[in-house]
Amino acid sequence: MIRTTVIGLGAMGAGMAANLHQAGLLAAAWNRTPERGRAAAERFGFRYTEHLQAAVQAADLIITSVSADEDLLEITRRIAPLLQAGNVVVDTSTVAIQTAHKAAELYGAHGVHFLDAPVSGGREGAEQGKLVMMVGGEAEVLRQVMPALEAISRKVVHMGPVGSGQATKAVNQIMVAGINHAVTEALAFGRHQGLDMDKVIEAVSSGAAANWFLEHRGRSMCDGRFEPGFRVALHHKDLRICQEMLAADALRLPMIEMTLVNYQRLMDAGHGDEDISALFRLKKDLFDKG
Numbered sequence: 001m002i003r004t005t006v007i008g009l010g011a012m013g014a015g016m017a018a019n020l021h022q023a024g025l026l027a028a029a030w031n032r033t034p035e036r037g038r039a040a041a042e043r044f045g046f047r048y049t050e051h052l053q054a055a056v057q058a059a060d061l062i063i064t065s066v067s068a069d070e071d072l073l074e075i076t077r078r079i080a081p082l083l084q085a086g087n088v089v090v091d092t093s094t095v096a097i098q099t100a101h102k103a104a105e106l107y108g109a110h111g112v113h114f115l116d117a118p119v120s121g122g123r124e125g126a127e128q129g130k131l132v133m134m135v136g137g138e139a140e141v142l143r144q145v146m147p148a149l150e151a152i153s154r155k156v157v158h159m160g161p162v163g164s165g166q167a168t169k170a171v172n173q174i175m176v177a178g179i180n181h182a183v184t185e186a187l188a189f190g191r192h193q194g195l196d197m198d199k200v201i202e203a204v205s206s207g208a209a210a211n212w213f214l215e216h217r218g219r220s221m222c223d224g225r226f227e228p229g230f231r232v233a234l235h236h237k238d239l240r241i242c243q244e245m246l247a248a249d250a251l252r253l254p255m256i257e258m259t260l261v262n263y264q265r266l267m268d269a270g271h272g273d274e275d276i277s278a279l280f281r282l283k284k285d286l287f288d289k290g
Contacts, residue, residue, distance in 0.1 A: 002148045003027040005059035007052075007075060009040040011228070012092065012119065013065035015126030016152045018044035020063075023151035030055035032075075056082045061145050063152075064091045067234065069099040076103045085111025088145050092133070094118045094173070094234075096241050097163040100136065104162045113141045116162055118169035119153070122229040124216070130154040134172070136164035170245060173238040176230075177259040179213050180279050187222055188283035197222040217277040226274035226281075233272035236263040 002025055006017040009031040020026040021044065028049040031037030041048035049055040056062055056079050064079075066072050072093050079089070089107055091100070091114070100116035107114040115137035125131045133149060133156045135142055142149075142158055149156050159168045186209075190200045201218040204210070220226070239256050246252055262282055263272075271278045 001025060002061050002145060003059040004061045004063060004148045005029065005049075005055050006063045006065065007055065007079070008032075008065035008093075009037045009048075010065065010067065011123045012126045013063075014040035014044060015123065015128075016063060016065065016092070016131075017041075017046055018127065019129040019152045020148065021046035023148075025148050025151055027058040028055035032071075052078060053082050060087060061148055062087065062089045063148075064089060064093065066093045068093075068237065069095045072099060072103060073106075076106045080106050080110045080112060083107075083110055083112045086113070088113045088115070088141055090115045090117045090135075090145060090149070092117050092119045092131075094169050094238050094241070095166060096244065097166045100163050100166050104137075113138065114162060115142060115145075116165040117149075117156075118165050120169070120172050124229060125154075126152070133157065134159050134165045134168035136160055136162045136166065136168075167245075169238075170242045173235065174242055174253065174255060176213075176235070176276070177239060178255050179211055180276050181255070181259065183211070183214050183218065184221065184277065184280040184283040187218060188280060188287055191222065191284060192287035213277075217275065220275075221277040221280040226271070226278040228273060228275045230276050231273050232263050232266050232276050232278055235276050236260060236267065236272075239263070 004020050004025045005028040006013050007030050009029055017026055017029045026046055029046055030049050030052055038048050064075055072095050089112055104114040115135050117133045117135040119131040119133050121131040129152050131153045133153045135158050139158055159165055191197055205215050239260055243256050262279060266278055
């Protein structure tokens, strides 16, 4: 049995901790904001650990899940000295490739193995144990921790050395931006045509344009509901990482630039904590103001 601790009990980490608990693999769970951590533990039925040292030293595998690069490096600097050589850290955050390399360096100085393993699937995927993991690091280390990762994922793909996971996640986030634009714009068009949008979604979801986002967000966005599965502000942060990756080669992608502008408009209007399907707000305005 791989004793596993989850550090970071937000929308993604809480779901992962819950599935590890159900599989009998959760050794401890800790969050930088204790109140949020205790609330997650109460909701999902696992035990919350009050002290970081006790949490990490209870496990062989540490899974980290935080929102930003600075958060990951802060946690890494706190955790690394507490671990034993041979322990494994799997980070599921979405950060810059350079940040993943720095984390690997900090852990490596203590003989700790590091895998960068960003995930896709949103809050639902985390809670249902159906995440997709894109992993960078040593293949043998990944093989050792697979029993724990299989408890939280439906697919785990080894992409190459450390940093490869984050590069693959960047591909994912650009593609998500394009899908978001396509679905929100098309449904706003259908609404403008006076169609029954439930029937539109039923029909289109069965054809060549079928996709996860349409199926899981189509009806809620048409109803004006944008409960967060993946927050606008987080996708904005991820696309800024993609933008910086491209800037290193003096390149830009129109999809990224357009999405960043639209997300900034949503955030300025107070919608940064809504689901990215809130882009529908801007798309329907194109017709409402026409």
